[in-house]
Amino acid sequence: MTKENEKSQETDPKYPYRSEKLLPREQRVVRFLETLQEVLGAKIYNLPLETYLGTCAKCNNCAEQCQVYQTSRDQKDLPAWRSDLLRKVYKKYFTTSGKLFGKLVGAESLSEEDIDNMVDAFYRCNMCRRCGVNCPLAIDNALITRVGRVILAQLGFVPTNMTLSTRTQLGEIGNTSAIPKAAFIDTLDFLEEELRDETGIAIPIPRDVEGAEFFFAAPVSDYIMEADTLLGIAKTFYAAGASWTVSMENFDAINYGLFYSDADLEKVLNRLLEAANSLKCKTIVIGECGHSTKVALLFQKIYGRPEYHGMKVKNIIEVSHSFLKEGRLTFDPTKNPETVTYHDPCNLGRGSGLYEQPRELLKAAVMHFVEMTPNRQMNYCCGGGGGLVVVEDLHDWRMSAGGLKKVEQLRAIGAKLVCAPCANCKKQIRELVQAHKLDMEVVGLHDLLGKAIVLSGKA
Amino acid sequence: MTGSEFIAGIFPYIAVALCLLGTVWRFVRWLSLPPHVKWTLYPVPEGIAGQLKYMLKEMFTFETLYKFNRRLWFGSFSMHMAMAGTVLFFILYLAGWSTIFVVQLCLLALVIAAIYIIGLRIYDKNLRLLSNFEEFFNLLFVAGVAALGFAASVPHVSVSLRLYFLGLIEFHPNTSVLSTVHILAVFLGGLFLMYLPFSKMIHYVSKYFTYHHINWQKK
Ligand code: SF4
Ligand code: SF4
Numbered sequence: 282m283t284k285e286n287e288k289s290q291e292t293d294p295k296y297p298y299r300s301e302k303l304l305p306r307e308q309r310v311v312r313f314l315e316t317l318q319e320v321l322g323a324k325i326y327n328l329p330l331e332t333y334l335g336t337c338a339k340c341n342n343c344a345e346q347c348q349v350y351q352t353s354r355d356q357k358d359l360p361a362w363r364s365d366l367l368r369k370v371y372k373k374y375f376t377t378s379g380k381l382f383g384k385l386v387g388a389e390s391l392s393e394e395d396i397d398n399m400v401d402a403f404y405r406c407n408m409c410r411r412c413g414v415n416c417p418l419a420i421d422n423a424l425i426t427r428v429g430r431v432i433l434a435q436l437g438f439v440p441t442n443m444t445l446s447t448r449t450q451l452g453e454i455g456n457t458s459a460i461p462k463a464a465f466i467d468t469l470d471f472l473e474e475e476l477r478d479e480t481g482i483a484i485p486i487p488r489d490v491e492g493a494e495f496f497f498a499a500p501v502s503d504y505i506m507e508a509d510t511l512l513g514i515a516k517t518f519y520a521a522g523a524s525w526t527v528s529m530e531n532f533d534a535i536n537y538g539l540f541y542s543d544a545d546l547e548k549v550l551n552r553l554l555e556a557a558n559s560l561k562c563k564t565i566v567i568g569e570c571g572h573s574t575k576v577a578l579l580f581q582k583i584y585g586r587p588e589y590h591g592m593k594v595k596n597i598i599e600v601s602h603s604f605l606k607e608g609r610l611t612f613d614p615t616k617n618p619e620t621v622t623y624h625d626p627c628n629l630g631r632g633s634g635l636y637e638q639p640r641e642l643l644k645a646a647v648m649h650f651v652e653m654t655p656n657r658q659m660n661y662c663c664g665g666g667g668g669l670v671v672v673e674d675l676h677d678w679r680m681s682a683g684g685l686k687k688v689e690q691l692r693a694i695g696a697k698l699v700c701a702p703c704a705n706c707k708k709q710i711r712e713l714v715q716a717h718k719l720d721m722e723v724v725g726l727h728d729l730l731g732k733a734i735v736l737s738g739k740a
Numbered sequence: 741m742t743g744s745e746f747i748a749g750i751f752p753y754i755a756v757a758l759c760l761l762g763t764v765w766r767f768v769r770w771l772s773l774p775p776h777v778k779w780t781l782y783p784v785p786e787g788i789a790g791q792l793k794y795m796l797k798e799m800f801t802f803e804t805l806y807k808f809n810r811r812l813w814f815g816s817f818s819m820h821m822a823m824a825g826t827v828l829f830f831i832l833y834l835a836g837w838s839t840i841f842v843v844q845l846c847l848l849a850l851v852i853a854a855i856y857i858i859g860l861r862i863y864d865k866n867l868r869l870l871s872n873f874e875e876f877f878n879l880l881f882v883a884g885v886a887a888l889g890f891a892a893s894v895p896h897v898s899v900s901l902r903l904y905f906l907g908l909i910e911f912h913p914n915t916s917v918l919s920t921v922h923i924l925a926v927f928l929g930g931l932f933l934m935y936l937p938f939s940k941m942i943h944y945v946s947k948y949f950t951y952h953h954i955n956w957q958k959k
Binding site for chain 1: 774776779781802804807808812864865869870874875942946947951953955
């Protein structure tokens with residue numbers, strides 16, 4: 282089948298926000314199998330897929346850990362059931378036992394209805410990996426979800442918000458929010474002014490500084506919507522006396538490829554690495570953003586061009602924490618008198634291993650820190666993970682099945698502030714707070730650090 | 741050579757060889773796959789000692805299941821421990837350090853545990869949805885092998901059974917000491933060994949990769 286004689290319908294009325302240039306129904310099965318073949322041919326998933334799809338014991342331990350199933354109690358949210366949608370197909374077409382014994386070994390031919398089920402199921406999983414923590418066989422259903430989505434995207438089932446943003450990012454404008462360079466410069470000027478007004482010190486947000494120690498990129502929306510986070514970060518770098526820079530060519534860390542496409546992930550990642558390289562920076566620091574930190578950390582070696590393999594990738598939390606440990610930061614916690622709790626973003630916690638660093642920073646900078654339960658590796662996803670926070674038709678789902686466990690946790694702790702150092706988590710939790718009328722506010726980690734940081738004597 | 745002589749004298753060697761080769765093949769195949777996407781799941785236990793501690797604890801307690809699925813844990817833990825117990829005490833029995841009675845107890849526990857899990861997979865609506873033919877077949881296979889093993893070990897024939905296995909180990913099996921039930925037990929046990937590495941029960945190997953190579957990948 283060639284691309285030319287494929288007729289495509291634009292969107293599926295059932296999924297207007299996650300379908301674009303859809304393949305006609307009768308062509309989907311073939312394309313699905315071709316893409317699965319390509320995914321396996323690329324080899325990078327072979328070990329996880331062969332072990333995950335070949336050995337699941339169907340013990341259902343994953344469901345007991347999944348915040349979505351725990352809330353919905355819908356059998357279609359059983360993680361192993363969802364993974365079986367792909368498992369059956371993989372076994373049928375790509376394993377000898379499946380070809381020989383078919384249903385007897387859980388192998389089944391792919392049908393158009395199966396694909397419909399996948400469109401639903403793979404977008405009801407937050408890819409949060411909570412279910413993987415206590416899988417006796419260490420199977421990760423989130424990766425299966427990811428592979429499922431990568432394949433579906435080739436049929437045209439892909440969140441339109443994400444593809445649109447990525448196209449803009451990879452195009453001339455160079456960022457997901459289509460902010461022109463001049464407007465971005467204005468924004469940084471404005472933030473610097475704010476810093477000056479607030480502190481009386483000329484704290485810079487350095488731009489295009491060659492050879493700076495830290496190359497900084499945040500999700501682009503942060504520069505506009507999370508000014509306090511950015512101000513806190515600038516103050517932290519300033520107080521620690523570190524050299525850092527923002528690139529005028531590439532200041533957007535977002536990489537939606539994580540949620541639907543390896544090809545796009547690779548392009549966006551290399552764009553970022555290239556920007557850091559062209560400024561001769563050795564360490565890339567990602568702002569308060571979970572998914573882009575995870576992408577850069579986990580995919581650097583596999584998708585980053587070899588010349589970029591020597592670069593270090595860190596999240597801003599790790600950097601600020603090392604400043605704290607080196608005695609380069611001083612805080613006045615009385616500036617943050619409210620009770621604060623910490624939400625572990627899945628991609629920073631389970632995905633990147635940042636559990637203690639943010640807590641130590643918070644404990645240094647706030648008066649009252651309280652811990653939600655469960656936390657750290659068993660923390661509940663906010664319900665917006667897996668990129669679902671930008672999928673518009675899932676809003677109601679996010680406020681219910683996706684996010685209710687988080688709401689229960691937040692309500693039980695009753696803190697005034699919930700600190701969530703991830704752009705996606707912030708957006709989702711804010712919506713949860715509003716929808717469920719919780720009496721609390723969502724803040725970033727560096728918002729709090731920025732308030733408490735002692736700058737006197739640094740001018 | 742009669743069919744029974746083949747089953748008692750040659751087939752066990754084929755079964756053990758296939759089981760070992762199959763296991764090694766699965767191990768080597770997974771080991772030789774090209775580098776995979778990094779997909780570390782934090783926290784990673786500290787150092788080899790930490791990882792060993794985690795693995796051993798999981799192997800001897802099935803803690804992950806214990807925490808979230810107590811009913812299944814009861815069956816699964818008992819079944820795996822009974823399986824390990826059967827092998828261990830059978831070896832001790834052959835060495836003369838244990839009585840056959842302990843082995844029989846393990847076999848009995850194995851039958852009961854496997855049947856219990858089958859029951860649970862039918863009774864629990866989620867497990868029922870997730871289970872397909874393979875799950876039931878594997879459990880029945882385990883129960884069948886254990887039941888036949890038990891039948892073959894009843895006291896009045898156990899002495900000849902011991903002689904037979906000692907002969908097998910010394911590579912001159914005395915097949916004449918076996919009764920029909922022995923032959924059947926050896927046959928079914930052999931089939932199980934041959935099936936094991938090619939079935940999804942290969943998790944005794946896959947776990948090494950899913951934990952060490954994927955979840956705990958550092959670099
Ligand atoms: S917990 Fe692991 S082994 Fe059990 S059903 Fe879920 S994925 Fe499969
Ligand atoms: S990754 Fe998260 S949302 Fe998806 S099945 Fe696992 S626990 Fe549930």
